[in-house]
Amino acid sequence: MAYVITAACVADYSCVEICPVDCISPGPDETGFEEAEQMYIDPRRCIDCAACVEACPVLAIFEDDCLPATMRHYAEINREYFGERSA
Amino acid sequence: MTPDRILRIAVIGTGPAGMYATEHLIEDRNLNVEVDLFERLPTPWGLIRGGVAPDHPEKKLIVERLFDYFFKHGCVRYFGNVEVGVHVQPRELARWYDAVIYAVGASDDVRLGIPGEGLPGSVSAREFVAWYNGDPDFSHLDVDLSHPRAVVVGNGNVALDVARILTAPVADLEKTDITDHALRALKASAVKEVVILGRRGISQAAYHNPELEEIGHLDGVTVVVEGDDASPPNVDWATRRKLETLRELSAQSTRAAERRIVFRFLCSPVEMLGEHKVEQLRVVQNTLEPVSNGTLQARPTGKRLFIDTGLVMRSIGYRGTPIPGLPFDDALGVVRHIEGRICDDQGAVLGNYVTGWIKRGPRGIIGTNKKCARDTLRCLIEDLQAGRLTPAELRSTEVLQEIKARQPEAVLRPGWLRLDHAERTAGRAQGRPRVKFTEREEQLTLAAEG
Ligand SMILES: Cc1cc2nc3c(=O)[nH]c(=O)nc-3n(C[C@H](O)[C@H](O)[C@H](O)COP(=O)(O)OP(=O)(O)OC[C@H]3O[C@@H](n4cnc5c(N)ncnc54)[C@H](O)[C@@H]3O)c2cc1C
Ligand SMILES: NC(=O)c1ccc[n+]([C@@H]2O[C@H](COP(=O)([O-])OP(=O)(O)OC[C@H]3O[C@@H](n4cnc5c(N)ncnc54)[C@H](OP(=O)(O)O)[C@@H]3O)[C@@H](O)[C@H]2O)c1
Ligand code: SF4
Ligand code: SF4
Numbered sequence: 001m002a003y004v005i006t007a008a009c010v011a012d013y014s015c016v017e018i019c020p021v022d023c024i025s026p027g028p029d030e031t032g033f034e035e036a037e038q039m040y041i042d043p044r045r046c047i048d049c050a051a052c053v054e055a056c057p058v059l060a061i062f063e064d065d066c067l068p069a070t071m072r073h074y075a076e077i078n079r080e081y082f083g084e085r086s087a
Numbered sequence: 088m089t090p091d092r093i094l095r096i097a098v099i100g101t102g103p104a105g106m107y108a109t110e111h112l113i114e115d116r117n118l119n120v121e122v123d124l125f126e127r128l129p130t131p132w133g134l135i136r137g138g139v140a141p142d143h144p145e146k147k148l149i150v151e152r153l154f155d156y157f158f159k160h161g162c163v164r165y166f167g168n169v170e171v172g173v174h175v176q177p178r179e180l181a182r183w184y185d186a187v188i189y190a191v192g193a194s195d196d197v198r199l200g201i202p203g204e205g206l207p208g209s210v211s212a213r214e215f216v217a218w219y220n221g222d223p224d225f226s227h228l229d230v231d232l233s234h235p236r237a238v239v240v241g242n243g244n245v246a247l248d249v250a251r252i253l254t255a256p257v258a259d260l261e262k263t264d265i266t267d268h269a270l271r272a273l274k275a276s277a278v279k280e281v282v283i284l285g286r287r288g289i290s291q292a293a294y295h296n297p298e299l300e301e302i303g304h305l306d307g308v309t310v311v312v313e314g315d316d317a318s319p320p321n322v323d324w325a326t327r328r329k330l331e332t333l334r335e336l337s338a339q340s341t342r343a344a345e346r347r348i349v350f351r352f353l354c355s356p357v358e359m360l361g362e363h364k365v366e367q368l369r370v371v372q373n374t375l376e377p378v379s380n381g382t383l384q385a386r387p388t389g390k391r392l393f394i395d396t397g398l399v400m401r402s403i404g405y406r407g408t409p410i411p412g413l414p415f416d417d418a419l420g421v422v423r424h425i426e427g428r429i430c431d432d433q434g435a436v437l438g439n440y441v442t443g444w445i446k447r448g449p450r451g452i453i454g455t456n457k458k459c460a461r462d463t464l465r466c467l468i469e470d471l472q473a474g475r476l477t478p479a480e481l482r483s484t485e486v487l488q489e490i491k492a493r494q495p496e497a498v499l500r501p502g503w504l505r506l507d508h509a510e511r512t513a514g515r516a517q518g519r520p521r522v523k524f525t526e527r528e529e530q531l532t533l534a535a536e537g
Contacts, residue, residue, distance in 0.1 A: 007297035008145040012107075012454030028458040034451065037295040037325060057153040058145050070304060077328075084324040 001064060002043035003052060004078050006071040008060040009038035015052035015061060021045055024052065025081070040081035094120045094471070095479040097184045099171050101126045102133020103453045104443020105190035106154040107460035113157055115468075121483055122163045123184070127170040128223070129498040129506065129530045131158065133192055135453070137220045140248045141263035142255060144520055149453065159500070164483070166490050167498035168531070174494040177412040181438055183481045183489070186467055188440045189413070189422060189429070190460070193405035193449040199240065203359030204401075207231065208366075212239065212249045212402035219252060219269035221523035223530060226268060231364065232276035234397025238368050240356055241402035242285035242292040247302060249400055250281045254308045254346045264514065264521045279345070282394060285352045286385040288375055289315040289330060292352075296328050302348060303336045309344035310336035314372070315352035354392070355385060359399055368394045405449035413439070421448055427463030428470075438476050440467055502534030509533045 005015070005024075016027040016039065023045035026032040041052075043064070053061045062068070064075045096112060098105045101124050112120045130136055132150055139146050157163060171177065171191070180187045196213040198204060208231050217225035237253055239246045252260070257274050285292055289312070302310060312333050322330065333350065353373045360367040370392050373385040407422070409415035414423040414431040422441045423430050429439040442463040443456045451459075470476055481489070490497050498506070506524065513522035524530050 007300070008143075010146060010149065010453035012149075012457045028461070033458065034455060037297065037452075057149040059148060059152075060145070080324065 001048055002046040002075075002078075003041050003048065003050065003061050004043075004064050004067060004071075004075045005039050005041055006060050006062060006067070006074045007038070008058045009056075010058055010060075011036055011039055012057060013039060014055045014057060015039060015041075018051045018055045020049060020051065021047055025085070040078045042082045043075070043079050044082070092119065092478075094118055094185045094476075095123075095183075095483065096120055097123050097125060097180050097187045098190060099125045099180075099187065100133060100190035100192055100443070100445075101131035101158075101165075101167075102190060102192050102443060102456075103135065103149075104192070104446075104456040104460055105133070105188070106157060107457040108188050108190060108442055108464060109157045109163060110153070110457075111461055111464045113160055113162060115464075118468075120162055122160075123483075123486065124158070124163060124165050125169050125171055125175075126165070126167045127191075129168040129503070129527065129534060131165065131167060131503060137222050138216055139220075140252065141220065141260065141265035142251065144263065146453070147520075164487075165498070165500040165503060166494075167503055167534075168527075169490060169494050169497050172411045175490070177410060177439070181436075183479060183486055184438075185476050185479045186438045186440065186471075188442060188463065188467070189410065189445055190441070190443045191407075191410065191445045193407040193420065193444045195406040195408045195420075196401070197404040197406050199356055199401050199403065201356055201358055203361065203365065206359055206361055207364040208361065208397050209359055209399045209401075212241070212245050212400050213405055215249055215252075215400055216245070219265050221264075221266045221525040223525055223527040226266070226525040230272055231397055232272055232278050234395075235277050235279045236282065236394070236396045237278050237280070237398040237400065238282045238284060238356075238394060238396045239400045239402050240284045241404070242283065242287070242294060243402060243404070244294050244298050246283055246402040247294050247298045249402060250283055250348055251302065251305065253278050253281050254305060254348055256306050259306070262519060264510075264519060264523055266523050266525050268525065278398070280347045280349060282349045282351050282396075284354050284356065284370065285314075285350070286355045286373060287353065287383060288317060289333065289350075289352050290317065290319050290322050290326050291375075291383060292329065294329075296325060296332065299329055299332050303332065305348075307345040309340050309342075309347050311340055311347055311349045312337045313349060313351045314354055353385070355387060356399070357387075357391075360393075365397060365399055366395065368396055368399050370394060405444065407445045407449070419448055421445055427459075427466050437470065440464075496531055498531065498534045501536075505536075506530055506534045 023042040218228040372390040375383040407420040510521040
């Protein structure tokens, strides 16, 4: 289980500011922020507190088993981002 | 600085950059601020209202879930239909306020600079977007949709937006806040094919993955990829996803579809041909050549192609325009600044700042402007603490009198709320988020009391 950021994300990092375990990237002071298509949640570190859901101004964040049909693959995309980064 | 000094700040422009600057100012507990928002149009929100595609309603949620809160804040006033440089000059604002933050975005676009570009049938994506999103200055744009093929030049997200609007089922657009004149024109449109021209290859495209994937969700639209089928070994993750998406979409390609989107890579337009309007676009095929900064650049081969078309839409970037009285960097199309402090040859023009597209150039998505505004405000606060800001000469009531004297048709906050309400009410009757009023006169009448 984890929360997942989907296509609507506008990269305003409200979720980054509120996440208690700092598992959302790339934040405004990380490299890659200016070019980022969106933010991503690290599923291995997310503690399912849902704080980011309400903070998101465009309602882009879903629990992974509640993803809308066209957004299901975003669970994998969020996971992959962190895999690629550490590769 | 006395801790309880009220800082009076003018923010010019109500797009994301101006609204994030306002948010940061209001949320800073060490500051006691009054913010006046100046906006050229009667309506606020910049490219959120005037740029973001009508079929992206989720992105516009940011208005009601965030920007509205600051817009309606007790310390914020709205002066809509007031253009800085026309109704009030920068040197006046500099005296009226402790500090002025320019967040005016990019009001122009880049030209191709090829023969025939001035022919009817050649428009910019910026104008087309302004037309379908209801900018009152573009309500009467002549968009010729009578030819079965349209060409969009450029490979950014804006190019995908306009290609999508040109091919999306009208029944889907009817549920959005797209303007009524655009709906009428799109209903009657003869366009069956949109060719998206990229001057570089399939791996250099600037559009983002979510926007590309969306092309695959369009009902009745099939995707064709031409000109570059390279699968280069060392592309990054985001690019790999785009290549994969295009591969999947072109594998599903079918002749039976009602409309097509053709991604044509490695091609640059060289001339628009036609007697009274665009009838043909001449393009040259390119190859890629490494340049010193490590990127690949397009280089023309001798090979020419002709594309029959009645509409060529350049989507090769927006461009900032100068504001009379402010130093401007013509090469970059931005106000001259150092880290957000406006600068001329003598150094910082104290108390004057920039943020958003007029600071960084026309790049970045909505949230990019939040960090940009944050960084600019850090400079402002440094200047405040160092005693470099000259206190405002006018009280807030005096500013209001000046504004009303210079622009009797200024739209204040209650006026926009009336217009907003009228648009939403009209929308509700049709099951749409809003119906936009697109004539300035009409907007002003609805904003007026009574
Ligand atoms: C077509 C298009 C679609 C986009 N879609 C998305 C999207 O879906 N998601 C996303 O994250 N990003 C999107 N973007 C990017 C995003 O819109 C920009 O990053 C952002 O709007 C830039 O903010 P800004 O405040 O600098 O400029 P703007 O949003 O352009 O705001 C500038 C404001 O200043 C006003 N102004 C200009 N001159 C004056 C003057 N002299 N006096 C007073 N007011 C003035 C203008 O009227 C305008 O309201 C899109 C961009 C475009 C062009
Ligand atoms: N949904 C969204 O999130 C969304 C929607 C719209 C816009 N935006 C954002 O708004 C910003 C502006 O978007 P944009 O599409 O206007 O700009 P952009 O992303 O900078 O793309 C410009 C495109 O034009 C091409 N180009 C430039 N000059 C050219 C020329 N002379 N001939 C042919 N092609 C040329 C560029 O190719 P080269 O790479 O070869 O230079 C590039 O493909 C971007 O940051 C974008 O992400 C976001
Ligand atoms: S659910 Fe909680 S832990 Fe997980 S990303 Fe959101 S804020 Fe962070
Ligand atoms: S709060 Fe929402 S829009 Fe902002 S970065 Fe997070 S997911 Fe993206």
